[in-house]
Amino acid sequence: xxxxxxxxxxxxxxxxxxxxxxxxxxxxxxxxxxxxxxxxxxxxxxxxxxxxxxxxxxxxxxxxxxxxxxxxxxxxxxxxxxxxxxxxxxxxxxxxxxxxxxxxxxxxxxxxxxxxxxxxxxxxxxxxxxxxxxxxxxxxxxxxxxxxxxxxxxxxxxxxxxxxxxxxxxxxxxxxxxxxxxxxxxxxxxxxxxxxxxxxxxxxxxxxxxxxxxxxxxxxxxxxxxxxxxx
Amino acid sequence: xxxxxxxxxxxxxxxxxxxxxxxxxxxxxxxxxxxxxxxxxxxxxxxxxxxxxxxxxxxxxxxxxxxxxxxxxxxxxxxxxxxxxxxxxxxxxxxxxxxxxxxxxxxxxxxxxxxxxxxxxxxxxxxxxxxxxxxxxxxxxxxxxxxxxxxxxxxxxxxxxxxxxxxxxxxxxxxxxxxxxxxxxxxxxxxxxxxxxxxxxxxxxxxxxxxxxxxxxxxxxxxxxxxxxxxxxxxxxxxxxxxxxxxxxxxxxxxxxxxxxxx
Numbered sequence: 453x454x455x456x457x458x459x460x461x462x463x464x465x466x467x468x469x470x471x472x473x474x475x476x477x478x479x480x481x482x483x484x485x486x487x488x489x490x491x492x493x494x495x496x497x498x499x500x501x502x503x504x505x506x507x508x509x510x511x512x513x514x515x516x517x518x519x520x521x522x523x524x525x526x527x528x529x530x531x532x533x534x535x536x537x538x539x540x541x542x543x544x545x546x547x548x549x550x551x552x553x554x555x556x557x558x559x560x561x562x563x564x565x566x567x568x569x570x571x572x573x574x575x576x577x578x579x580x581x582x583x584x585x586x587x588x589x590x591x592x593x594x595x596x597x598x599x600x601x602x603x604x605x606x607x608x609x610x611x612x613x614x615x616x617x618x619x620x621x622x623x624x625x626x627x628x629x630x631x632x633x634x635x636x637x638x639x640x641x642x643x644x645x646x647x648x649x650x651x652x653x654x655x656x657x658x659x660x661x662x663x664x665x666x667x668x669x670x671x672x673x674x675x676x677x678x679x680x681x682x683x
Numbered sequence: 684x685x686x687x688x689x690x691x692x693x694x695x696x697x698x699x700x701x702x703x704x705x706x707x708x709x710x711x712x713x714x715x716x717x718x719x720x721x722x723x724x725x726x727x728x729x730x731x732x733x734x735x736x737x738x739x740x741x742x743x744x745x746x747x748x749x750x751x752x753x754x755x756x757x758x759x760x761x762x763x764x765x766x767x768x769x770x771x772x773x774x775x776x777x778x779x780x781x782x783x784x785x786x787x788x789x790x791x792x793x794x795x796x797x798x799x800x801x802x803x804x805x806x807x808x809x810x811x812x813x814x815x816x817x818x819x820x821x822x823x824x825x826x827x828x829x830x831x832x833x834x835x836x837x838x839x840x841x842x843x844x845x846x847x848x849x850x851x852x853x854x855x856x857x858x859x860x861x862x863x864x865x866x867x868x869x870x871x872x873x874x875x876x877x878x879x880x881x882x883x884x885x886x887x888x889x890x891x892x893x894x895x896x897x898x899x900x901x902x903x904x905x906x907x908x909x910x911x912x913x914x915x916x917x918x919x920x921x922x923x924x925x926x927x928x929x930x931x932x933x934x935x936x937x938x939x940x941x942x943x944x945x946x
Contacts, residue, residue: 465863465946496946502771504945524773535767539698551687552772 453516455480455599455630456501461510463496463654470496472654474510478599478630483644485662485673486634488651489681494634495532497651498603501632502529514599525554528597532604532634534584538577542570542587549591561594564620582613589617593624600631606640614640638674648673650680684774688782696752696790703748704797707741711801714738715808742798749794753787754852758870762860766945776940780853780932787849788842829910836917843921847928851877854931857938863946881927888923 454477463471471493478484488494499505501512503519514523536545542565549556565572568586576584589605605621606614614637622644625631635641648665650658657680658665662673669676714734721731759765760779769779806815823831855877859870 499945502767504767504770504943506942506944521773521775524771527771529767529771531764531767533764533767535764537695537765537768539695548691551690552684552774 454478455515456632457511457513457516458497458501459511459513461497461500461512462508463493463500463505464508470654471500471507474651474654474656476649476656476659478632478647480598480628480630482646483631483633485638485641485645485648486632486651487636487638487648487673487677488634489636492651493654494651495603498529498601498632498634501601502527526598528553528592528595528600530588530592530600530602530605532607534576534581534588536576536584536588536591539575541573541575543572545576545587545591546572549594553595555596557594557596560624561590564590564594564624582610586613586616586620589620593620596626596629598629600625600629600633602631602633604634604636606635606637611640618644636677638677642673645673650677652681685778685782688774688778689785692756692782692786693789696756696786699752700749700790700794703741703745704794707745707797707801708804710734710738710741711804715805718808738801742801745794745798746791749791750787750848753783753790753849754856756786757783757853758856758867761856761939761943762866762870762945764945766943770943770945777936780936780939783853784846784849784932788846791845827910829914833910833914833917836914836921840917840921840924843924843928847924847931850928850931850935851881854935854938857935860944861938861942863944884927885920885923889919892919 456478458474458476461471461474462469474493474497486494486497496505500507501514501519503524512519514526517523517526540548546558546561546565549561550558562572565587568583568590570579570583570587576587579587585605589602592600592602600621602621606617618640621631621633633641633645642662645662647661648659649656658676665676666672671679714731714737717727717731717734720727722728760769760783803812806812852874855874856870858873858877859866859868862869
């Protein structure tokens with residue numbers, strides 16, 4: 453059974469069809485890239501999987517379960533925006549996650565925060581945008597979830613910080629978990645992706661294992677992306 | 684999980700409310716001091732007038748601000764980016780809504796308690812405490828049982844009406860968040876429409892009761908005392924408020940559970 457099954461999902465905003473009959477599945481233990489240019493429907497799809505939006509048609513299942521309280525226990529989600537309460541300190545946020553997520557590893561989070569040189573009593577509002585994003589990532593990756601969904605984790609971040617983020621992601625998720633990572637910055641992530649899903653104008657235009665796609669097209673994923681989404 | 688939600692909701696609200704409580708008490712004490720000094724010079728007299736004005740303003744802020752904070756908290760959790768966190772927690776929507784109701788009513792009660800403490804400080808400072816206590820004692824000594832019941836029913840009505848007010852605002856926000864743009868504006872429009880429906884509900888319900896039970900209305904006019912009539916009216920209003928709140932709240936839960944739109 454696939455960890456995540458997305459079946460014939462359609463979503464519109466008024467007359468604008470954002471996702472059109474999207475179908476794919478993600479098995480356990482894979483790092484999957486959800487690739488597409490801005491406005492291709494990546495964030496909408498991720499929000500649907502996280503039950504923050506409702507689909508017009510189709511179904512989404514996680515470990516065979518319909519979306520709800522039980523699937524939220526399995527998914528660790530990093531949105532593309534700052535979603536935490538700016539008035540909270542880092543320690544308060546760690547305790548918040550510990551209170552609500554049984555799989556949250558607070559010692560792991562504290563270790564990562566300390567490596568970052570942050571004070572646990574520092575409030576989020578006193579931090580730079582980049583530091584806030586790192587704190588959010590630490591919180592999300594400190595869960596021992598089944599499925600990590602990261603929406604543009606390296607978008608708008610300088611190259612040095614990108615390395616930190618990619619390294620944090622790769623060293624903090626377990627082998628039996630899967631990771632769905634949305635990005636349009638392919639070159640930084642290509643080497644770690646097992647599978648990719650290309651999303652264009654709300655439709656899946658290509659999906660499969662990165663090795664197979666490279667062999668089939670004789671192109672790197674990055675080059676293929678540029679070719680596929682050429683303006 | 685409800686306990687954990689309450690813990691963070693209370694923390695969140697009291698972070699803003701506790702400084703307001705402190706300011707209320709400080710302004711009360713300053714009002715007392717300047718009131719005592721107002722006869723000594725024109726400056727103190729002017730300052731006293733200003734402080735009395737500030738006192739009235741802070742009491743209004745206390746009550747209106749508490750209500751506003753509860754509504755704002757709900758709006759932030761269901762119509763803004765902050766909703767990404769609360770709505771991905773492994774918690775039922777009904778629990779989140781329950782927590783908002785409990786924190787909303789509790790914070791209003793604490794704000795009213797602070798307001799009473801402030802008023803009591805003024806009474807004590809003006810040397811009127813003994814006569815105040817004696818007046819209250821006499822009032823309760825000679826008050827008829829019906830009037831005590833009326834007082835209790837009035838307090839119950841105020842509480843259920845406040846909860847119902849929160850419920851209407853929560854439903855307005857739930858409806859407003861269905862739109863992709865200007866969620867706040869649509870929440871406000873939804874509130875106006877719901878408020879009209881809410882008023883019509885009370886008017887038609889009372890007319891309906893009067894129509895199906897004409898004897899009851901006649902009895903109110905003739906056989907029962909005025910206070911007893913008021914008590915019956917309060918009882919009916921409490922029932923009507925509870926019924927409308929019991930209808931509204933599941934609708935809010937349904938929308939936020941099945942139609943959440945954090946676009």
